[in-house]
Amino acid sequence: MKSKAALLRGVRYLLVLLALAFCAYSLVSTWDDTVRAFEQMSWATLLGAFAAGVAGLFAWMLGWRTFLAGLGSPLPVRAAFRIQSISQLGKYVPGKVWAVVTQVELSSEYKVSRIRSLTATLLAVATSMAGGLAVAAVTLPLTSEAARDRYWWLFPLAPVLLAALHPRIVTWCLDTLLRLARRAPLEHPVSLAATLRAIGWTVAGWVLFGVHLWLLAAAAGGDGAGLPFLATGAYALAFVAGFLVFIAPGGIGAREAAMVLVLSPVLPAGAPPSSPSRPAWPSRSPTSSTRARRSSWAAPTSGTPANATPANATWRARPLPARAGE
Numbered sequence: 001m002k003s004k005a006a007l008l009r010g011v012r013y014l015l016v017l018l019a020l021a022f023c024a025y026s027l028v029s030t031w032d033d034t035v036r037a038f039e040q041m042s043w044a045t046l047l048g049a050f051a052a053g054v055a056g057l058f059a060w061m062l063g064w065r066t067f068l069a070g071l072g073s074p075l076p077v078r079a080a081f082r083i084q085s086i087s088q089l090g091k092y093v094p095g096k097v098w099a100v101v102t103q104v105e106l107s108s109e110y111k112v113s114r115i116r117s118l119t120a121t122l123l124a125v126a127t128s129m130a131g132g133l134a135v136a137a138v139t140l141p142l143t144s145e146a147a148r149d150r151y152w153w154l155f156p157l158a159p160v161l162l163a164a165l166h167p168r169i170v171t172w173c174l175d176t177l178l179r180l181a182r183r184a185p186l187e188h189p190v191s192l193a194a195t196l197r198a199i200g201w202t203v204a205g206w207v208l209f210g211v212h213l214w215l216l217a218a219a220a221g222g223d224g225a226g227l228p229f230l231a232t233g234a235y236a237l238a239f240v241a242g243f244l245v246f247i248a249p250g251g252i253g254a255r256e257a258a259m260v261l262v263l264s265p266v267l268p269a270g271a272p273p274s275s276p277s278r279p280a281w282p283s284r285s286p287t288s289s290t291r292a293r294r295s296s297w298a299a300p301t302s303g304t305p306a307n308a309t310p311a312n313a314t315w316r317a318r319p320l321p322a323r324a325g326e
Contacts, residue, residue, distance in 0.1 A: 018098075020089060041219050049215040056208035057084070063201035064124040070194030071120055072187055073112045083107055100125075115183065119174060123165075123190065124198070129243060130161035131202040132236040135210075139233030143226045144262045147237060151258070154240065165199065167192050209235045221268040234262035 027034065038046065058081070065080040075083075083106040090099030100121050107117035137155040140147040163169075171189040178185055210232025217231050224230070242255030 041216070045215055045219040049212045052208045052212040052215065056205040056212065057088070059201045059205035059208060060084075060124070060128065063127060063198040063205070064120055066194055066198040066201060067120040067123045067127075067190060068107075068112065068116065070188070070190040070198075071116045073107075073116045073120075075107075075110060075112070079110050083110075115178070119186070123170065124202075126161065127165060127199055127202045128205075129240060130158065130165060131199060131206055132240045133158035134162060135203070135206045135236040136233045136240065139229040140237060140262065143230045143233065144265075146265070147233070147258075147262045150261060151237060151241075154237075162199075165195055167195055170195075206232065206236055217263060217267065222263070222266045224266050227266060230262060230266060234259050237262060 061080055061084040062077075064084060065075055065077070068075060068080070083103055087099050087103035087106060090102045100118070103121050104114050104117045108114060133154060136147070136151075137158045140151075141155065167190050171186060175185040210228065213235045214228045214231035217227060222231075238255040238259040241258040
């Protein structure tokens with residue numbers, strides 16, 4: 001028994017180290033772009049965007065904690081925050097399962113059964129997907145013609161997924177899966193009140209992520225009265241698109257393509273979208289060398305929720321006016 005516990009602990013540490021290694025590689029490989037982004041933006045913008053992003057992650061953590069409590073395993077906020085923070089490093093490892101595995105194993109340290117932890121995690125993921133589609137469906141059709149034309153088939157799925165979160169449907173699906181796996185049914189099915197609270201926390205997270213991207217987009221030169229709605233919808237759509245790409249860490253590639261498609265009409269040339277982990281806007285004071293790179297940008301590497309843009313893609317927004325001395 002002790003040897004099994006030691007093995008699980010070793011695997012857990014290995015997953016965390018592997019995630020940190022991928023995270024460090026992502027940061028080092030785009031270090032120049034990160035430095036330029038920080039030099040371009042004011043500390044007020046960076047701190048505000050960072051605070052909004054962290055608050056969004058905290059709201060999502062509370063949604064997961066609400067599901068876990070509804071299943072009969074309440075956790076203190078501090079413990080839930082520790083589990084969620086560490087497990088999210090798994091998003092930097094290729095494949096979607098590592099964050100889930102880490103979250104389940106860390107929850108077991110607080111005497112939460114693996115079945116309950118896995119169920120709460122799957123419900124939280126389903127809620128974030130349904131909420132993201134709902135947010136995108138509300139904000140984008142009237143503000144982004146490109147998103148409406150490219151991703152129209154995703155928007156009708158929002159009400160279907162939201163309806164599928166009803167406790168009766170969830171309980172039936174989970175009990176069926178447990179029966180096929182020869183496991184006992186759920187002891188404490190999630191109530192409708194708990195489900196609605198979790199959905200509320202998830203939607204609050206989407207709003208905060210929208211504020212995060214809106215601040216960065218506005219600082220990079222984005223304009224228009226609908227920019228806050230466009231940024232929120234872009235973030236939500238990028239998260240959903242990235243989630244559908246199973247292999248890439250954090251859905252990188254699909255996530256960035258979706259965000260660029262939505263934001264390019266309202267941003268100046270050379271201003272790429274951002275992810276929760278780091279902004280990726282290049283300097284808007286181009287020299288002769290940076291002017292040659294106006295049509296390319298570096299892809300951010302975060303997973304969050306909000307999980308940004310493919311490397312070396314052509315930027316087709318309106319050109320910046322020439323500056324004196326260029």
